[in-house]
Amino acid sequence: MNKRTCFLVSVFSIVPFISGFAQAPQLPQAPASVQVPAAQPPAGEINSLKAQYDEYYSALQAYSDKAFAARQDSPEFLEYSAAGKYLRAVLENLSFRIAAESGAAYRPEPSRYGGAVSAKVAAEVAGVFNFGGVSAGATRGIPIKAGYCQINYVKASTPFLVQYDGFLNKGEIILTFDDGPGPLTGEVSASMKDGGAQSLFFVLGVNLGESGKARLKAEAADGHLAGVHGYNHATPSGKPFTALSLDETLRQLGNVNSSIDSALGRKSSFFRPPYGVISPDAVKAIYSELGLVPVGWTIDTLDWSTKDPDTLYRNTISMIARRGKGIVLMHDIHPQSRTAAKRLVKWLAENGYKVVSPERLVQAYKGE
Numbered sequence: 356m357n358k359r360t361c362f363l364v365s366v367f368s369i370v371p372f373i374s375g376f377a378q379a380p381q382l383p384q385a386p387a388s389v390q391v392p393a394a395q396p397p398a399g400e401i402n403s404l405k406a407q408y409d410e411y412y413s414a415l416q417a418y419s420d421k422a423f424a425a426r427q428d429s430p431e432f433l434e435y436s437a438a439g440k441y442l443r444a445v446l447e448n449l450s451f452r453i454a455a456e457s458g459a460a461y462r463p464e465p466s467r468y469g470g471a472v473s474a475k476v477a478a479e480v481a482g483v484f485n486f487g488g489v490s491a492g493a494t495r496g497i498p499i500k501a502g503y504c505q506i507n508y509v510k511a512s513t514p515f516l517v518q519y520d521g522f523l524n525k526g527e528i529i530l531t532f533d534d535g536p537g538p539l540t541g542e543v544s545a546s547m548k549d550g551g552a553q554s555l556f557f558v559l560g561v562n563l564g565e566s567g568k569a570r571l572k573a574e575a576a577d578g579h580l581a582g583v584h585g586y587n588h589a590t591p592s593g594k595p596f597t598a599l600s601l602d603e604t605l606r607q608l609g610n611v612n613s614s615i616d617s618a619l620g621r622k623s624s625f626f627r628p629p630y631g632v633i634s635p636d637a638v639k640a641i642y643s644e645l646g647l648v649p650v651g652w653t654i655d656t657l658d659w660s661t662k663d664p665d666t667l668y669r670n671t672i673s674m675i676a677r678r679g680k681g682i683v684l685m686h687d688i689h690p691q692s693r694t695a696a697k698r699l700v701k702w703l704a705e706n707g708y709k710v711v712s713p714e715r716l717v718q719a720y721k722g723e
């Protein structure tokens with residue numbers, strides 16, 4: 356597969372929900388006597404995509420600022436970070452479409468950023484995550500496994516998996532990468548291997564075609580572990596698993612694990628819900644029926660928030676230094692994450708941190 360095709364697969368695999376957002380621009384109502392062109396002229400199409408890009412990008416910046424200002428385990432942080440992950444995927448999709456239409460990458464003009472979340476985007480985010488939906492009747496945490504994880508409701512209606520890392524000693528780090536495998540995965544995998552950092556890659560079934568399975572095998576050959584993230588992320592339109600029935604969720608995750616099995620000759624033991632959103636019943640059934648241990652994170656690098664690897668690297672080491680240990684979340688689909696992770700693994704080694712095996716998660720969950 357050539358580079359161009361790889362790019363195509365990678366972007367669409369994360370964001371297969373093109374038609375969901377960014378519908379074709381509305382043509383003005385024309386009087387019957389006027390000839391209306393069958394299709395929007397390309398310039399209008401591109402300008403509309405760029406305007407949408409600016410609107411979503413402004414929201415992404417706003418959620419990023421709010422997330423950095425919030426405590427990592429607060430409900431606000433979970434809300435803003437989930438919104439940011441979703442918006443980054445929307446932006447990658449729009450950016451791909453703009454490039455396909457205009458033949459050039461689009462970087463928004465700073466003056467066009469409002470730096471705010473428009474009412475339209477706020478409503479879309481609330482709809483995707485069911486923020487402010489019908490209360491689950493639970494305002495306190497729902498225990499899943501004492502000392503390991505629980506479910507907390509955000510905005511009274513959206514269940515988030517909240518991970519603890521009390522089973523890690525000071526200086527111990529678990530590295531995780533989500534949403535691949537993609538064209539950058541091989542490089543991430545190789546640099547983690549070079550740094551002696553066995554990592555856990557949470558994969559999407561939609562990425563496990565021929566080339567994706569080859570990438571997964573290469574990861575395993577580098578000594579890394581695979582985890583189940585979902586087929587999509589988690590529905591085709593980017594909604595979390597709470598938008599699906601329990602049966603649909605189990606079927607989807609079971610199928611992804613079969614794909615992993617067919618590539619690696621063994622099933623995974625790890626599950627991470629996209630955005631961390633999953634109901635208590637689902638997380639319990641996913642373990643009892645599929646044998647998948649839930650895995651959250653305790654250090655969300657917010658690597659969707661910037662394209663600049665230096666900023667991401669500095670943010671990440673400061674988060675790790677502050678906490679002193681933890682389960683680190685990054686994405687092996689972003690160029691900034693690929694570059695920052697390479698530097699991070701060196702920094703960890705030089706600063707007395709130890710990257711430990713992700714198997715520690717299974718041991719902690721099972722109380723071993």
Ligand SMILES: [Zn+2]
Pocket residue numbers: 533534584588629630
């Ligand atoms: Zn994800």
